[in-house]
Amino acid sequence: MLTFIGLGLYDERSITVEGQEALRAADHAYAEFYTSRLVGADVADLEAYHGVDIEVRDRPGVEQDPDDMLARAAASDVAFLTAGDTMISTTHADLRLRAEERGIETRVIHGVTAQSAASSLTGLQNYRFGKAVTLPFPYAHGGDRVPESVIETIEANRDRGLHTVVYLDIKVGMGPRGPDPDHEEYMTADYAAELFAEEWGDELAVVVARAGSPDAVVAADRLSALAARDFGDPLHLLVIPGDLHHVEADALAGLAGAPDDLL
């Protein structure tokens, strides 16, 4: 049995009660933190809180060499942990399919995702969001600004009045000059706002920093103003709003400090 367990957004207590029970009952636990990570807990914290040993895998250890994990899952109860929800990225859908092809029973225990939290914390309605995008580090796409594909997605959403969640690039184990096990880099929202300000300097955007943590920050302002602020520790994301329903405008003013003249 291979159980995919989402750890949620922040620390060792962001997992669901069901997930915690399954983790504690597993014979062996693996985790990966290259697609995202918990800002409020490291592996030792997770191990101590849940009373388990956790083997952390890098990307090649999951995507290219999962055979030993699968062999173990064929013979015993194995948990596979990620931040957020394990199956949101197709990477792990592939691992699940490999397991199913070998006749290994699989199960998904969901975790809270940044996408839900972005909607929930900003007061922007979940069914008024369009397609989400990821903003890559300029070095990762060889340009020096926001890629055209990102601009196009946001504009296509706006044409329909829809909001856009912009995930900010995470580089773990992969640096500007290729694979590097010590590299860990999280794009900040002020940096992202600065990149977007070149396109839309005075337009409204919303920063969500540390969603799911006790010190989550939500700030709505002009892109140029957000670019000048410091939102502290990662993870950050940015929302580019489309049309605002009046309750949404009230929420951005009341919960995120949006200036009246932008609403």
Added chain:
Amino acid sequence: MLTFIGLGLYDERSITVEGQEALRAADHAYAEFYTSRLVGADVADLEAYHGVDIEVRDRPGVEQDPDDMLARAAASDVAFLTAGDTMISTTHADLRLRAEERGIETRVIHGVTAQSAASSLTGLQNYRFGKAVTLPFPYAHGGDRVPESVIETIEANRDRGLHTVVYLDIKVGMGPRGPDPDHEEYMTADYAAELFAEEWGDELAVVVARAGSPDAVVAADRLSALAARDFGDPLHLLVIPGDLHHVEADALAGLAGAPDDLL
């Protein structure tokens, strides 16, 4: 202090560990189940498992008469519970704003949402979904088929190659002839597929039944075929796929039984 706690998708163990701790520490707990509900637990189950008393409110008791809740939250620690994530619906963003206007500290402890689970269980990538829609019961919109606005949203998503989550109508406390405290009705996926089949009979759709539960079902087939099946207990939702990445197609075949000729 007013803490909004998402209960997640299925039963008393779908809450996060952090949410459970906050619920147990609260002086008073309110809940509403008119926007959604837990299929695997009733109020008594929640009360027994978490060792708390829970006062359930109907829609008027939350939206029109929240004064006593707010007064209590001004003087003590109050928890407000919903299925999924509490703040996804603007209803509760409004309650949060009212609290903030009175100077009451508020906090959100997120829960797993159906939107995340829909992506996670189907293997369809979260950033390839467009705007979501809700399919209302025909009696609720005065027509006898899928409303034009729903069709337009799905087609606008498809024009961009994007998937659409279709939430299915829930009527609790409101029946075909107006307010009715005993009315409880959940649209099933086979019924929804039948409505959509009038538009797109042979096209591919994906049913997700009981997301987050131990017996979640994911089934991909022609709309006309899905209309003839029985997916059991609620809650159900439907996904209308856009273009499929090859890993997504593999997932729909391997995890949801999609016929090869539709992929």
